[in-house]
Amino acid sequence: MSKKIITLHVNGKDREVAVDERESLYETLRNELRLTSIKKGCEVGECGACSVLLNGKCVDSCIYLTVWAQGKDIVTVEGLKDETNGDITDVQKEFIKQAAVQCGFCTPGFILKAVEIVGANKPYTRDEIKELITGNLCRCTGYMNIVTAIEHAIKHNMDKLGIPYEVAPSTTSFDIPDAEKEKMLKDVLAMQNNDVTKA
Amino acid sequence: MFDISFLYEAKDVKDAIKRLSENPNSEIISGGTDVLIRVREGKDAGMGLVSIHNIAELKGVKQDGSGNIIIGAGTCFYDITHNEIIQKYIPSLGEAVNTVGGPQIRQTGTIGGNICNGATSADSASTMTALQADIVLEGPNGERVVNIKDFYTGPGKTVRDRCEVCKHFVIKKENFENYYGYYFKYGKRKSLEIATLGCSVLVKLNGAKDAIEDVKIAYGVAAPTPSRAYKAEEFAKGKKLNDKTLLDEFAKLALEEMKPRDSWRASKEFREQLIKEMAKRSLVNSIRRAGGRIEYYV
Numbered sequence A: 001m002s003k004k005i006i007t008l009h010v011n012g013k014d015r016e017v018a019v020d021e022r023e024s025l026y027e028t029l030r031n032e033l034r035l036t037s038i039k040k041g042c043e044v045g046e047c048g049a050c051s052v053l054l055n056g057k058c059v060d061s062c063i064y065l066t067v068w069a070q071g072k073d074i075v076t077v078e079g080l081k082d083e084t085n086g087d088i089t090d091v092q093k094e095f096i097k098q099a100a101v102q103c104g105f106c107t108p109g110f111i112l113k114a115v116e117i118v119g120a121n122k123p124y125t126r127d128e129i130k131e132l133i134t135g136n137l138c139r140c141t142g143y144m145n146i147v148t149a150i151e152h153a154i155k156h157n158m159d160k161l162g163i164p165y166e167v168a169p170s171t172t173s174f175d176i177p178d179a180e181k182e183k184m185l186k187d188v189l190a191m192q193n194n195d196v197t198k199a
Numbered sequence B: 001m002f003d004i005s006f007l008y009e010a011k012d013v014k015d016a017i018k019r020l021s022e023n024p025n026s027e028i029i030s031g032g033t034d035v036l037i038r039v040r041e042g043k044d045a046g047m048g049l050v051s052i053h054n055i056a057e058l059k060g061v062k063q064d065g066s067g068n069i070i071i072g073a074g075t076c077f078y079d080i081t082h083n084e085i086i087q088k089y090i091p092s093l094g095e096a097v098n099t100v101g102g103p104q105i106r107q108t109g110t111i112g113g114n115i116c117n118g119a120t121s122a123d124s125a126s127t128m129t130a131l132q133a134d135i136v137l138e139g140p141n142g143e144r145v146v147n148i149k150d151f152y153t154g155p156g157k158t159v160r161d162r163c164e165v166c167k168h169f170v171i172k173k174e175n176f177e178n179y180y181g182y183y184f185k186y187g188k189r190k191s192l193e194i195a196t197l198g199c200s201v202l203v204k205l206n207g208a209k210d211a212i213e214d215v216k217i218a219y220g221v222a223a224p225t226p227s228r229a230y231k232a233e234e235f236a237k238g239k240k241l242n243d244k245t246l247l248d249e250f251a252k253l254a255l256e257e258m259k260p261r262d263s264w265r266a267s268k269e270f271r272e273q274l275i276k277e278m279a280k281r282s283l284v285n286s287i288r289r290a291g292g293r294i295e296y297y298v
């Protein structure tokens, strides 16, 4: 099948690209335009690792045909920057600060979802954030720090808009009382010393 | 690369019908969240796809002169949930489609696809059945209207011809006005899950709000196709809310008309239990939304 040249509006620029009409948006963006932040996890729309912003909303690019995206505004993590100073966005800074990244495979998808969530300019609660990220899977972090990072990013945005917003008290490991930490450490050591092969 | 023989972007409905008729081994693709996965799995591999994805006339929700609600088949789940007309008149449909897949899927998946794929587990199907939606199809021989109760013929099967495009759904005013509804989805997890069982109830109370004037109850996955429990509906009509036998009898009758099956998701016995319990809870929630008082503790 022959390829045809189409124009995609990616990260603020019009890009001409030769595509096969059978291609997914994931394949075009990653293979042709080398936007490697997008990851392929499941290829069936279950993990969100391939998320891209399409007209401001996250879609799974693995089950989206490239030709459908013509005339739409596509954003990937490569296209994110803080408009005021050209720096990385608050969302990205908070992901770093809250240690919301471990292996990083799910991170670009989560970042884009977080950008969409923050951009809604709504004071979402922790529970609402959890609901909003249900289309993204993370195998490492346990989500706690991701939710916290998004909460803090919302807080920055709410401050700018002058809307009062309280970040729920953190329940991440950073804030565990010392006595509790010692107990946890003991438990872990006990587990390690327990020879499972003899059990 | 998807294993398809061609992809054709239809300009409008007529154009799509023409292409489908010319290519016997082709099918419609709308949001793609179902068809593309079937292609990936090899089930629909090699097919030609006629895309109605970007046809503007198939999108949106509006009301006609007589107040009926018209939902474009190409409207994505997110847009239905966030539509003002839906939120005002049939919020339970908005809630039902908000349980499909995950947020990303709901941006592209469409209600037309959800109904036309014929799955009994489709989250919109039970509520659309309770709302007695009319389905407007257009094919090579022109337009026809099929009521949803006559639409499904078996698991994954509908009366829609391969060359027919589902254009929109009409929900008549008399079928939603003064009705309050609730959709109950039972699944093992909250997101990205196919319903083990779905139950949708719509209830209309009398003026004093102490008796049921009318009720509709429809299930998904309780039978090979989305089905209504007519006997239960008949029984509940006119019953007082403080009638102690109401809920148990309603649930018992609902089960009588369903034909649940074993599947890897759940056993037949478990589904029977769900059918009864979900009938009660969905009815109670609908009644409470309608402003009625009814006792029920779980």
Ligand code: FES
Binding pocket: A039, A040, A041, A042, A043, A044, A045, A046, A047, A048, A049, A050, A051, A060, A061, A062, A063
């Ligand atoms: S790779 Fe697209 S959703 Fe998993």
Ligand code: FES
Binding pocket: A100, A101, A102, A103, A104, A105, A106, A107, A137, A138, A139, A140, A141
């Ligand atoms: S950080 Fe590894 S999958 Fe999320």
